[in-house]
Amino acid sequence: MQRLGFTAQVNVIRNHPAVDQYLRPAFANLVRSRQSNPMSVRTHLLIAQLMPVLDKDDSQSEFEQNALRRAVTVAPLSAAAWYETGILEHNLGRTADARACWKQSLTLSRLYLKPIVQFTKADMRGDNAQKLFRETFPNDPELFLELTRQFTNRDIPSFNQEALEALKESCETAVDITEGERHFYRGCYEMRVENYEAAVTELQAACAEQRSKPEWRYQLARACYSNRQYKEAADEIKSVLFYDPANQTYLKLRDDIQKALH
Numbered sequence: 001m002q003r004l005g006f007t008a009q010v011n012v013i014r015n016h017p018a019v020d021q022y023l024r025p026a027f028a029n030l031v032r033s034r035q036s037n038p039m040s041v042r043t044h045l046l047i048a049q050l051m052p053v054l055d056k057d058d059s060q061s062e063f064e065q066n067a068l069r070r071a072v073t074v075a076p077l078s079a080a081a082w083y084e085t086g087i088l089e090h091n092l093g094r095t096a097d098a099r100a101c102w103k104q105s106l107t108l109s110r111l112y113l114k115p116i117v118q119f120t121k122a123d124m125r126g127d128n129a130q131k132l133f134r135e136t137f138p139n140d141p142e143l144f145l146e147l148t149r150q151f152t153n154r155d156i157p158s159f160n161q162e163a164l165e166a167l168k169e170s171c172e173t174a175v176d177i178t179e180g181e182r183h184f185y186r187g188c189y190e191m192r193v194e195n196y197e198a199a200v201t202e203l204q205a206a207c208a209e210q211r212s213k214p215e216w217r218y219q220l221a222r223a224c225y226s227n228r229q230y231k232e233a234a235d236e237i238k239s240v241l242f243y244d245p246a247n248q249t250y251l252k253l254r255d256d257i258q259k260a261l262h
Contacts, residue, residue: 041075045084072101079109083116090119099135107138110146117151121159129158133166141170141177141185148192164192180209184216187223196227214243221253230260 037043045068068085075081086101102116116136124132137143144167152160171185187202203220210216218240224233237254244250 038070038074041071041078041081045071045081045088072104077108079105079111082108083112086116087119095123096135099132103136103138106136106140106143110143113143113146114151117147121151121156124159124162125156126158129162130165133159133162137166139166139170139174141167141174141181144170145185145188164189167192178209180206180216183209184219188219191219191223191226194226196223199223200227200229200232214240218250218253221257225253225257225260228260230257233257234261 068088071081071085072078082101082105086098086105089095089101090098099120102112102120105112106116120132120136137147144163147163148160148167152163167185167189171182171189174182174185177185183202183206187199187206190196190199190202200220200223203216203223207213207216207220217236221233221236221240224230224236234254234257237250237257240250241247241254
């Protein structure tokens with residue numbers, strides 16, 4: 001069902017003899033299992049998953065929606081429960097509810113970020129892109145930075161643009177982050193838009209707050225290198241390599257800086 005979605009293929013399954021022979025008895029067993037163990041998230045999700053196949057006239061859609069609500073009520077801090085509930089909502093055509101579930105899942109953990117992006121990316125085109133983006137992703141600059149680095153797609157420029165805009169906005173509006181983190185994310189945004197001078201300024205401010213973060217100092221070295229401040233870049237990458245001398249990414253940047261210096 002996760003792969004089929006709520007499409008014409010479901011109607012084919014509904015008319016298959018195996019439904020009455022196997023799925024209905026299995027469904028009855030699940031209901032009994034729920035009665036004996038109402039705290040089982042998996043049982044609630046399986047009940048909701050079977051409902052579209054068993055319910056030909058959709059007369060029990062409220063029953064199926066209740067099963068989904070029970071799943072996340074039983075485990076409100078489970079990113080998996082919210083993610084899987086979102087899949088079922090999506091397959092049933094309730095895309096707004098699906099996005100709300102996935103947003104909650106991502107608030108708890110980024111474990112399911114990649115599949116959520118794959119589910120939602122194609123919908124984020126044109127005028128609705130900003131609205132859909134905000135409905136799917138929580139206000140988290142670290143998450144937005146990951147989106148700009150790993151999940152951009154040239155075929156969907158609106159997704160790329162929304163990820164960048166969300167990162168920029170989140171740098172100012174995110175709560176529960178330090179001033180050093182705010183400067184760091186600002187600097188990463190400026191790097192993404194190739195405003196290297198501003199990136200250097202922000203990343204220097206971030207590192208002044210906390211010098212012991214190798215990743216921050218590596219990003220500062222990158223910004224200095226991109227801004228043709230090669231001596232400053234060399235000083236920073238030397239410090240970064242003190243923490244991890246065998247890191248191939250750091251070593252490559254060091255080699256690039258040395259070439260630029262000579």
